[in-house]
Amino acid sequence: MNEKPIRNPIDWKTYIISFFITALIFASAFGVNNLLSSKKEADIKGVQDQIALDILSSETQFDLLGEVSCKNVDGTILSQEINSLATKLSYMESNKQSAGSPELTYLKKYYSLLQIKDYVLMQRLAVKCQFRPISILYFYGNEDVCPQCVNMGFVLTKLREAYPEVRIYSFDTNLQLSALNTLRDVNKISETKLPAVIVDDQTITGFRTYDELKKLIPELKAIDKKRADEEKAKNKATSTGTSSKSILDKII
Amino acid sequence: MQYIVGLFNYSSLFLIVFFSVFLMVTLIENRKKIKGERALLNHNDTEAENTDYPSVTILVPVFNEQNTVDKTIQSLLKLNYPEEKLRIMIVDDGSKDNTWEIVKKYNNHPQILLHQKENGGKYTALNYGIANCGTEMIGCLDADSEVDSDALLHIIPYFADKNVGAVTPSLKIQNPDNILGLMQSAEYNMGVFTRKILGFLDAQYVTPGPFSIFRKEVFSKVGNYKHAHNTEDLEMALRLQENHFKIVNAHKAVVYTVGPRTLYRLYKQRVRWTGGFIQNAIDYRRMILNPKYGNLGMLILPVAMYSIIVTVFFLSFTLIKTIFNIIDTYKKISVIGWSFNFNAFSFDWWLYNIQAPMFIGLITLALVVFSIWYGKKLTGVKDKRMIDIVYFITLYSIISPLWLITSVYNTIRRKDASWR
Numbered sequence: 001m002n003e004k005p006i007r008n009p010i011d012w013k014t015y016i017i018s019f020f021i022t023a024l025i026f027a028s029a030f031g032v033n034n035l036l037s038s039k040k041e042a043d044i045k046g047v048q049d050q051i052a053l054d055i056l057s058s059e060t061q062f063d064l065l066g067e068v069s070c071k072n073v074d075g076t077i078l079s080q081e082i083n084s085l086a087t088k089l090s091y092m093e094s095n096k097q098s099a100g101s102p103e104l105t106y107l108k109k110y111y112s113l114l115q116i117k118d119y120v121l122m123q124r125l126a127v128k129c130q131f132r133p134i135s136i137l138y139f140y141g142n143e144d145v146c147p148q149c150v151n152m153g154f155v156l157t158k159l160r161e162a163y164p165e166v167r168i169y170s171f172d173t174n175l176q177l178s179a180l181n182t183l184r185d186v187n188k189i190s191e192t193k194l195p196a197v198i199v200d201d202q203t204i205t206g207f208r209t210y211d212e213l214k215k216l217i218p219e220l221k222a223i224d225k226k227r228a229d230e231e232k233a234k235n236k237a238t239s240t241g242t243s244s245k246s247i248l249d250k251i252i
Numbered sequence: 253m254q255y256i257v258g259l260f261n262y263s264s265l266f267l268i269v270f271f272s273v274f275l276m277v278t279l280i281e282n283r284k285k286i287k288g289e290r291a292l293l294n295h296n297d298t299e300a301e302n303t304d305y306p307s308v309t310i311l312v313p314v315f316n317e318q319n320t321v322d323k324t325i326q327s328l329l330k331l332n333y334p335e336e337k338l339r340i341m342i343v344d345d346g347s348k349d350n351t352w353e354i355v356k357k358y359n360n361h362p363q364i365l366l367h368q369k370e371n372g373g374k375y376t377a378l379n380y381g382i383a384n385c386g387t388e389m390i391g392c393l394d395a396d397s398e399v400d401s402d403a404l405l406h407i408i409p410y411f412a413d414k415n416v417g418a419v420t421p422s423l424k425i426q427n428p429d430n431i432l433g434l435m436q437s438a439e440y441n442m443g444v445f446t447r448k449i450l451g452f453l454d455a456q457y458v459t460p461g462p463f464s465i466f467r468k469e470v471f472s473k474v475g476n477y478k479h480a481h482n483t484e485d486l487e488m489a490l491r492l493q494e495n496h497f498k499i500v501n502a503h504k505a506v507v508y509t510v511g512p513r514t515l516y517r518l519y520k521q522r523v524r525w526t527g528g529f530i531q532n533a534i535d536y537r538r539m540i541l542n543p544k545y546g547n548l549g550m551l552i553l554p555v556a557m558y559s560i561i562v563t564v565f566f567l568s569f570t571l572i573k574t575i576f577n578i579i580d581t582y583k584k585i586s587v588i589g590w591s592f593n594f595n596a597f598s599f600d601w602w603l604y605n606i607q608a609p610m611f612i613g614l615i616t617l618a619l620v621v622f623s624i625w626y627g628k629k630l631t632g633v634k635d636k637r638m639i640d641i642v643y644f645i646t647l648y649s650i651i652s653p654l655w656l657i658t659s660v661y662n663t664i665r666r667k668d669a670s671w672r
Contacts, residue, residue, distance in 0.1 A: 005415055007496040007546050008454060014281060015551075018274040025269060025615055029608040154584050 044089070044107055070129035086111075086160075086170065109177050115169040116179055122167065134163075134219045137198040138170040139189045145174075146194035148207040155210050156197075163223060264562045265612055271555050272619040275449045279626075282452045286503075286630075292409050293504060306411065307387035308404065308465065309339040313377035317395035318350040320510070325358060327398035332405050340364045341381050346371030351395075374461075375477035375484040382471050391465035397509040398426065399463055406505040407465050417470045417497030418489075419505075420447060420456060421463045422631045426508035431643055432518060435651075436511040438644035441635075442620065444503060444627035451501030455548035457529075457556075459489040459499060463507040470497060483528025490536045493548050503630040519655050526560065526659035533557055534663075564660050567653045617645065 089104075089111060122133045138156055140149040153170075160168050171180055173191060189196045193205040199217055214220050310328055314321050321342075328340050340363055344352050358364040369380060378392060389411070393399065403421060410419045422444040428437040450456045459466070464485065474495050480487030492499055512518040533540070533553055540557070542549040621641055628635045 005417070005496045005498065007544075010543065010546050010550060011281075014274060014277050018270055018277050021273045021277070022266060022270040025273075025612060026266065026608075029611040032611055033608045151583070 139196040152195040308389040309385040309387040311381035314395040343377040344368040345377040379476040397462040400506040403505040407502040421505040434640040435643040438640040441627035445623040453547040481531040522655035
């Protein structure tokens with residue numbers, strides 16, 4: 001073999017090609033990410049616009065016709081849309097990338113305004129159509145101002161999932177929104193006493209567990225009873241159906 | 253602070269992807285070479301003359317291998333190679349079991365030489381063999397490995413290039429039958445691919461103990477084996493590279509080795525390997541980021557060292573993050589109980605957050621799967637199963653940090669890992 005072996009020089013072409021391919025992969029990844037992010041925000045805006053349209057539609061109906069057909073109205077109108085939007089917004093908040101972004105703050109403000117409008121409209125409808133909507137106003141703040149707010153949020157989410165008929169309006173007191181400030185002042189919510197929950201004209205400050213909260217809302221008991229009765233009636237119908245079938249068998 | 257962490261994460265990710273892409277680009281650039289090697293091997297199969305067969309000694313250093321040494325010797329005797337050109341030297345490094353009794357029965361075999369010595373470590377057995385063999389080529393086989401009968405025929409033609417100092421084989425796991433074995437099998441198949449590419453880059457940093465073949469004169473130029481933190485095969489490769497000897501890979505020469513069957517044994521083996529690599533790399537640090545040493549110095553060694561360190565860091569962060577997640581979940585459960593609400597799982601694809609790193613991770617995963625598949629294809633051994641790839645992908649990243657962390661810790665504490 002050769003006396004003093006020498007090494008082949010490095011082929012820098014390979015390094016350059018690999019660098020460009022890698023850069024291309026990263027650019028595509030970020031491109032896809034941005035595409036999906038903006039799609040998500042467009043989706044949220046779409047849902048909000050839908051809600052706004054629905055609210056405007058009821059308002060207009062109320063004004064133009066002089067009265068809403070009360071038999072079509074109950075406390076469950078629009079609550080599903082609002083709840084779905086709330087879930088999407090809280091997801092965006094927990095996602096590192098979008099939390100704190102100006103778009104999210106804008107959407108949250110818009111959502112808060114929609115909630116206030118919905119609340120006011122519900123009050124008017126309730127007076128008009130003689131029903132009592134079950135509404136809960138929930139005021140929360142940042143973790144440093146209100147460390148218990150995270151847990152209270154969990155409790156209310158669970159309540160929302162268990163009782164979709166209940167309207168839970170949640171307001172981030174940190175948002176710079178004059179309408180929100182008015183609502184807060186009207187209900188005498190102070191920043192030091194968060195989380196604050198207003199239900200049935202009573203203000204509850206501080207953290208409550210799920211069961212404690214249920215006790216404070218007697219209407220939930222009524223819903224539970226109604227559900228139990230409906231369940232019983234359903235079971236009875238099934239068993240009656242069975243017994244009438246067997247009579248029929250006997251005849252035949 | 254978060255910005256720095258993010259930058260660190262993304263640049264590490266970039267390096268990993270770059271490295272994988274680099275290997276693929278190298279493969280594409282050398283595909284003609286692979287075809288050429290196939291022609292070279294075929295020529296040798298059909299038209300070789302006696303001068304094409306240099307004399308070879310295979311050293312078998314043994315220490316307490318009574319269960320496997322006979323099979324190893326048998327597989328060597330079955331090598332397709334002119335008998336008068338092949339010698340097998342068994343060096344017993346002071347075994348305490350029946351190894352010597354088993355080996356003694358080959359005393360009168362014309363091809364086999366036996367030697368018993370006091371225990372001194374594998375490298376002393378190898379050095380004895382080097383000092384006492386008179387053949388042109390010298391190789392080694394661990395006593396728990398077996399060679400394919402054509403392995404030597406597939407290696408020798410590479411020495412036609414006078415600049416080649418050593419040739420490495422393809423290693424496979426012999427009869428993997430449990431999850432750990434299959435996981436290692438996939439890993440070794442990926443190793444077949446990687447070793448081939450490193451061969452093209454003149455950047456192999458291990459001449460594996462099982463059946464690497466050397467030109468004997470190389471040892472007179474660079475010296476004999478050293479203790480080298482119990483990874484003498486690694487150190488010898490680095491030494492050859494430092495002296496610019498060419499190390500190529502014979503992908504068709506298949507050697508079967510027995511992989512550790514228990515997690516503990518695997519852990520011990522890998523602590524030795526990784527620790528040995530780190531410490532040898534530190535010994536040869538003059539090569540790192542030195543263009544004089546080509547792709548080995550500029551890419552392979554730096555990336556290997558960096559990826560070990562990064563994995564240890566990344567693991568620590570992930571561990572801390574997981575602990576916080578568990579604490580958060582515990583808090584949530586203690587507040588509202590186990591409300592396993594199926595509504596939460598309504599697949600709003602909208603919520604499925606495909607972040608950029610996940611997308612990139614998928615691409616890297618695809619490259620890993622490709623390299624395992626290609627490694628299987630290179631050796632020509634038919635292996636259509638996919639379960640080994642699945643085990644490798646799911647388990648390896650969970651298990652390997654165990655020995656990575658220990659190796660780094662040992663290096664810091666300046667401890668050498670033991671063999672058993």
